[in-house]
Amino acid sequence: MRPRPPAMRTKRRYILARILPYGAWVDQKQVYFAVIEAATSLLGDAAVGLAQPAVVFCEGGYVVVRCRRGTEKDIAVALATVTSVADERIALRTVATSGTIHALRRRMKPIRHLSGDEEVKVGETYFAVYRYPRQKVDLVEKGIKHQKSLFFTEADLEER
Amino acid sequence: MKITDAGIHPYPAGDSTVARMTLEAAGLGFDSAVVIGDAVHRSSGAEVLRGAVIGAASVKEVLKRVRDPAVRRADVVYVDAGEIAFNRAVVAVKEVNVVRSIHATRRNAFDHVAARTAAERGVAVDISMAPIVHLRGTKRQKALQRYADVLSLQRRYGFPLTISSDARSILGQRSVRELRGLCALFGMTGAEVTEALSSVGRIIEPHRSVRVVK
Incomplete structure (x- = not known):
């Protein structure tokens, strides 16, 4: 199947969010379920269906959420209402929104604990x-x- | 103009200390935060203000409680909203600065009479983000309805609003940008959010006419 020409493709936006607490390990699929639940609960099925949110990746204490262009503000608000992932208390802090994942990777600063034996x-x-x-x-x-x-x-x- | 989180509940009520919460608050774009409870008031980020909450069933009890030393020491005195008659009376109490938990009251519990008195006395109404962030379904819908109702009264009568995260943990704190988005859910504009976030400063230091000292 031939891919669609670039002009006819859906324009996307990517939202970078930091996962708190810093040491939390969360599964990408579980984050996706949490984001969809929060967005559907807040905005409704119709709005979330049009926004097409998806978790692109989840690593190094950050998560990147994809959505359709024009809906990024709504999805960022929905991310603020995520309070847990798979029964683990977390918070998602929106850091930046961009049209490319490459630009967001530049904003990712890995946060590692300095010591952990005490x-x-x-x-x-x-x-x-x-x-x-x-x-x-x-x-x-x-x-x-x-x-x-x-x-x-x-x-x-x-x-x- | 100081951007203030009008209510946080640190350790031991929550799981984060005052210093950690103020550090986070500073990172989230706040200049100060009102700490509610008996926590040790030490800041390592945003400025710390003392807050005292009065949860009373009658105005007589409120008048008694405002004389408590802990309440007198507080920079901001909050009263939990209740029934319609209670709210109308409590906004007229001189020592009360903010009426909170308005989302938990019945419909029309804070009416136009209470709104007019609050505007005359400079008493603010607190909008807590906790119900919007933590609740789901009909409970959140009711909270949004109550906030939209309060907002329509505020636009008509002009009493101050405050915005609080009501966070018991750093995980419950939200940034100024996120608060703007959450407040937009019930129709609050960006300018109104900025004014509400800065109203705690005006409550503790109200505008007074210039006095000539000889």
């Missing part, structure tokens, strides 16, 4: 310490499933 006790619970730039410290409960997270700063941790 352990701290808050109340009766033990937490693993993950330090990030700008004095941010994420505490993740030690365990296998449904671990609680706390979000501190270096100063908060020292003060305890």
Whole structure:
């Protein structure tokens, strides 16, 4: 089958969003389901059908969502209402919108934790310490499933 | 003009400390944030303002609670909205700055009489983003209807509005740009959002006529 000529193809927009918390590992398919659920719930089937949102890729703490040109503002608003992916609490922070994925890749700055071997006790619970730039410290409960997270700063941790 | 998040609930009420939430708030485009609760007020980003919430069933109770030392120390005093008579009376209380949780009240609980009094006294109505972000279905639809109703009264009478994320975690905080998009869902324009975000500054430091000191 011959592809459509460029002038007749649907114009697309790509939205880059950062996944919070930083260390969260989420599956692309699960992110897609979460985005579609949030968008359909907020905008309705008709609007989402026309917008054709899709998750292009999900890696390095970022997600790129594709949609039709002209609907990117609506989809960005819908992304702000995503609160969980597969029962894991997350937030999607819109970083930029572009016509090409290449332009968005330039905006992606990988965020890696500086160290992660420490352990701290808050109340009766033990937490693993993950330090990030700008004095941010994420505490993740030690365990296998449904671990609680706390979000501190270096100063908060020292003060305890 | 300071862009302010009119309500965050840090650790121990939530899972993020004041310092972390203000750091995030600064990154999201806010100049200050009103911290509700007994958290330690230390900022590492945006400026921190104290907020106190009064949840009362009667105006008599509100008048009693505004004398509490914790409420007197607060920069911004909030009262949870209730029935129509309660709302009409509470906007006339001098110490009250903001009426909140308007989405949880019955239809017409905040009516034109309360709106006119709020405009005369400079009492603001808070628009929380939490119901729009976290609720789904009919509950969110009702919240959007209530906000649209409040917005139509605000356009008619001119009382101040505030916008709060009501976040208990950094995951609940939203950027100024995202707030503009969310507020557009119930018909708020960009200029109205900017004015609402900066109204906390005007509440704590109201415009007064120039006084000549000899």
